[in-house]
Amino acid sequence: MSVISYGLVRARLEPSGSMLARNWVAMRRAWVLVVSGGVESLLFLFAFGFGVGSMVGDITLPDGTVISYTSYVAPAILANAAMMGTLLETSINVFAKFKWMKVYDGILNTPMRPGDVALGEVWWALIRGGIYVGMFVIAMGAFGLLDSWWSLLAVPASVFIALAFSGIGLTLATFFREWTDFDWMMAVVFAMFLFGGTFTPVEAYPGFAQPIVYVMPLYHGIELVRGLSLGDFSPMMVVNVLYLVALAVAGTWFAQRRLAKALYK
Amino acid sequence: MPLENEILVRARDLRKRYGDHEAVRGVDFEIQRGEAFGFLGANGAGKSTTMRMIGCVSEPSGGHLEVFDRDPHTDGPAIRARLGVVPQDNTLDTMLTVFENLTVYAGYFGIKRKEARAKAAELLEFVQLTARSGDQVNDLSGGMQRRLAIARSLINAPDLVILDEPTTGLDPQARHLVWERLFQLKQQGVSILLTTHYMDEAEQLCDRLVVMDEGRIIAQGSPRELIDTYVTKEVVELRFGGKHTTALAEIARGLDGIGGQIEPLPDRILVYTDDADDTAAALEAREIRPTSMLDRRATLEDVFLRLTGRALVEDEA
Missing domain, CATH: 3.30.70 (Alpha-Beta Plaits)
Structure with a gap:
């Protein structure tokens, strides 16, 4: 790495860093709000993992391995936590800053560009998602659901989920007009949570439904996190990662285009 | 030392179209360093649109525009780095305190934290808001919010400060406080560009001004020249x-x-x-x-009525 290219990277990232700094300062007084989002996922883990898990016991995966239902569901709920953390941060909070508080209007009068704003929001969403994931993984460890050191790879895997959903959330934020639009988003999110392979392998669904599941971003996140935390590697994981990264890049790029169009009027 | 007659903004046949509506219909003007330049006009005359184009947050639909000898289309960030902007609706960050509004904003200009804090304290002093430093923005009165927006626009020591209707919606006392600050800025040699529909404001603050009506410049000169020429x-x-x-x-x-x-x-x-x-x-x-x-x-108001007088008649109809 030459000095010049280091300088270039820094010059590229510094503006988005100041957007991140703004969110940090703004949320400093509201950490309880941020952390409470993580608690929700823990409740899910208790309800489904231990509640339902104690009744189901062990299950046999399509490839023949036998594991406890709780260890099967936990990674999926982890993936869900990463999704919710970033999706809510980027969609609802960005929407509020964009349409209600007009925060970006002020920011674009500075050297900052819409792309810097979008990227800064992605960094912030990653941090928020990272907090949820961290809380969750600690809980998984405490309940003995982490079978090997490999399962710690679930953490970086969740970063890809967080990336993908921050891109999606940003784009949605630019399309939403009013709060009721979020009900639609939540409905879709809930459907993904229920049918994206959280509770059952995709193979359990009827044939016509399976392609729909394959399109769901959450499905790819769940596959990735589950595979890693169970130490069950497959080449499909590369596809999962690529799909998530593609969504992240496309979402962020599209969102900054939409922001520019709305604010550079 | 600034050059004599250095031109900060140069516009020729500048236009802006929104769909079928042409908000700015070919305006020409030049703004020099050190002067207070005003855009006078009724609501909808095209003042704010022109300000946004100069501020590089709105792409002109036609004509030529240069700010600091640069092209806003390609050098937006570099131009904005040297501008201070006070938008009509302040756009303060309501999730931040008064002080944070300044320090965080400094960050957008790449100003280091320590320098930002020193500058923020100095500017709060300037706009007489030091006592409200830790308050939430929403707890401030309209006049205080406007003063905070003015302080924020100065955080990067801009070469040109753009104020869009700086005293609209303020009570008389708050207006005078804002004018006082702007006058002080002017005396410090800061170049100011402002829009207003208050004639007294234009008369007090502007060295030179243009009168806009329906997207066109219908008169320009110093307040005195305009009065002499038109009334x-x-x-x-x-x-x-x-x-x-x-x-x-x-x-x-x-x-x-x-x-x-x-x-x-x-x-x-x-x-x-x-x-x-x-x-x-x-x-x-x-x-x-x-x-x-x-x-x-005769005052500027008479000039304005004379030039755009028919607008009043149309309003009555």
Whole structure:
């Protein structure tokens, strides 16, 4: 790495860093709000993992391995936590800053560009998602659901989920007009949570439904996190990662285009 | 040392179109370093749109624009780095405190934290908000919010400060406080560009101004030049008891030939004249006896009414 290219990277990232700094300062007084989002996922883990898990016991995966239902569901709920953390941060909070508080209007009068704003929001969403994931993984460890050191790879895997959903959330934020639009988003999110392979392998669904599941971003996140935390590697994981990264890049790029169009009027 | 007559903004045939509506229809102007330049005009005249184009947050649809000798299309961030902007609606960050509004904003310009804090404290002092430093923005009055927005616009020591209707919506006391600050900035040699629909504001603050109407510049010059060019030295204001609008228009028709231009307003008639005594005598000769007659010097407001007078008539219709 030459000095010049280091300088270039820094010059590229510094503006988005100041957007991140703004969110940090703004949320400093509201950490309880941020952390409470993580608690929700823990409740899910208790309800489904231990509640339902104690009744189901062990299950046999399509490839023949036998594991406890709780260890099967936990990674999926982890993936869900990463999704919710970033999706809510980027969609609802960005929407509020964009349409209600007009925060970006002020920011674009500075050297900052819409792309810097979008990227800064992605960094912030990653941090928020990272907090949820961290809380969750600690809980998984405490309940003995982490079978090997490999399962710690679930953490970086969740970063890809967080990336993908921050891109999606940003784009949605630019399309939403009013709060009721979020009900639609939540409905879709809930459907993904229920049918994206959280509770059952995709193979359990009827044939016509399976392609729909394959399109769901959450499905790819769940596959990735589950595979890693169970130490069950497959080449499909590369596809999962690529799909998530593609969504992240496309979402962020599209969102900054939409922001520019709305604010550079 | 700034160059003599250094031109900060240069616009030629500048245009902005929104769909079928052309908000700015080919305007030409130059803004020099060190001057306070005003855009005067009614709402919807195209002032704010022009400000946004200069501020590089709106792409011109036609014509030529240069800010600091650069092209806003390609050098937006570099130009904005040298501008200070006070938008009409402040756009303060309501999730931050007064002090944080300044330090965080400094971050967007890449100003280091320590320097930002020092600068923020200094600017809060300047706009007399030091005591409110830790308050939430929403707890401030309208005048204080505007002053905070002005402080924020100065955080990067801009070469040009753009203020879009800096005192609209403020009570008289708050307006004077804002004017005082702007006047002080002017004395420090900061170049100021402002829009307003208040004539007294333009007259007090602007060295040079343009009058905009329906997307065009219809007059330009110093306040004095505009008054000399477009209106007579004096204005006689006539009131006829409780008579207004149509009744006054009727009377105004009978005033033809007295003084210069006659401008019926809803509550009074303005007669532009070079000699108020002559006008009074002429009225007496026609046996027109107003209930009150006020003789005063012409102001920018008269220029504005003269130039865009018909707008008032249309409003009544």
